[in-house]
Amino acid sequence: MTSIPIRRALLSVSDKTGVVELATALAGRGVELVSTGGTARALRDAGLAVRDISDLTGFPEMMDGRVKTLHPVVHGGLLAVRDDAAHMASASDHAIGMIDLVVVNLYPFAQTVAKGASRDEIIENIDIGGPSMVRSAAKNHAYVAIVTDPADYAIVATGETTLDDRRRFAAKAYALTAQYDATIASWFAFADQGERFPATLPLVFRRGAELRYGENPHQSAALYLPTGPSAHGIAQAQQVQGKELSYNNYNDADAALELVSEFRDGPPTVVIVKHANPCGVATADTLADAYRAALACDSVSAFGGIIALNRPLDAETARAIVEIFTEVVVAPGASEEARAIFASKKNLRLLICDDLPDPMRPGLMLKTIAGGALVQSRDNGRVTGDDLQVVTKRAPTDRERADCLFAWTVAKHVKSNAIVYARDGSTAGVGAGQMNRLESARIAAWKAKDAAEKAGWDQPRTIGSAVASDAFFPFADGLLAAVEAGATAVIQPGGSIRDDEVIAAADEAGLAMLFTGMRHFRH
Secondary structure, eight states: OOSEEOOEEEEEESSOTTHHHHHHHHHHTTOEEEEOHHHHHHHHHTTOOOEEHHHHHSSOOBTTTTBSSOSHHHHHHHHOOTTOHHHHHHHHHTTOOOOOEEEEEOOOHHHHHHTTOOHHHHHHTOOSHHHHHHHHHHHTTTTOEEEOOGGGHHHHTTSEEOHHHHHHHHHHHHHHHHHHHHHHHHIIIIIISOOSSOSSOOOOEEEEEEESOSSSTTSOEEEEEESSSOOOSGGGOEEEESSOOOHHHHHHHHHHHHHHHTTTTSSOEEEEEETTEEEEEEEOSSHHHHHHHHHHHOHHHHTTEEEEESSOBOHHHHHHHTTSOEEEEEESOBOHHHHHHHHTSTTOEEEEOSSOOOTTOOOEEEEEETTEEEEEEOOOOOOOGGGOEEOSSBOOOHHHHHHHHHHHHHHTTSOSSOEEEEETTEEEEEEOSOSSHHHHHHHHHHHHHHHHHHHTOSSOTTTTOEEEESSOOSSHHHHHHHHHHTOOEEEEOOOOTTHHHHHHHHHHHTOEEEEOSOOOOOO
16 A cells, blocks of 8 residues: 555654644544643643543553553554454454554653753653554554654645655654664663673764765765764854865864864964874964964965864954965854955855863764774873873973973874974974884974975974874884984883883983873874
8 A cells, every 4th residue: 555544643742842733734634633641631722632542442541651552452553454354353353443643752861861860750751652652653654654753744744644655754763763772771881880881882873964975086975963962073063154064074173173172271272184183283372373383384284174273263363264275164163254254265164163072071982893893982081290200310391391291182183103293382293194103203303394494494393392202112213313303302101111221312312201101092
């Protein structure tokens, strides 16, 4: 059967938005309305004739509403195959009438958790009857329409449904119950039981935008969003202007936002990212000065890059940014004048993140591999001045210590092997993603020399800089490359079997070196 008239509809909704209008339209087409509890009261208050579910089943709603629709008369009316003689004979023998439409939305479990409700209240908001009806109706979608999305009310308000409609409704319905059950399972695992890695990891995301393509044009891609409590990140940013975001735009903008969020409580800071690696980071008294300092670190790589700010975009910074081609700018706000300046660059994307994410927030990170997935906790480790161990004869000066911490923060967001030179709150050179640490140190130093030549400086900013290594120096050669570049202070995790050799080389060169006791691999 393709098109089926609706003769009886069962309506039981937690969110009553639009249900009175739908019921009015159905009643106007002669549809018998059956309902429960609060939904029935809302329909009667609107002047509609409604049959109570208890009248249908012959049993009262009981146990504070926990038991009302879990009955053969309800589920028989949903599951009976209409053109199966045996099914219809059973229905006749037991006085089971058919139900052609079910309109259900479920108890607000996630919202109850999000508002900080007590455990008892959370448990009471686990819907049992609703999902049961949804699954029964969806299974029998050849004959029954299950509507779980108010956006579909207008379709069934016509008084009949097509098979295509019912198939689509069924797909939505099972996606809803999967999401609902996953949310409950996650709450039990993480919040109630305090598990770090539960035996089954329920992950449910809803599709946001379908993207033009993936990392490469022959790959397809889409953005998926969490279905749980509200999140704050690049996926929730408001796009003020510019072309549609690509897969790579999202990936790079996320890298930029995660790094600039490390400085959300600090002075004005600008991060420039290319291919998910920072190519320039700086703090200054103004955003415009920070942008110019970050750009000077590697103006070649910054072309076509992603910029993230820890302050609302102002006009002076906007004017500086539009001087070169930039793909995306992410900021926690933008002045009207800055927006007007950007408007002249119609392809430049401006993303507004009202609240920068907390870099110390908990959570899990997932990476798919062939045949499975790797899951780990977020790298939210952070060291402060009190955590640092001076391992050389010379202790760092206050400026060197500050530059060490700045470089260390940036290195956390650079692909391994990572080397970052920094001076006076600005990166001087970044070496990323090399197969050995020595080459990363050399590349970062070379970039600093190139930047100095382009800027017309007398010397590169690595002279007198601090250098950060995301993991320990396995040999002294990487350290000596930093010495050759002009670094005077080093920050690294320590922990190599050759630490003594590396410390001795630092002492011989007159360096100050700090151990963090923590590494920041990023692959």
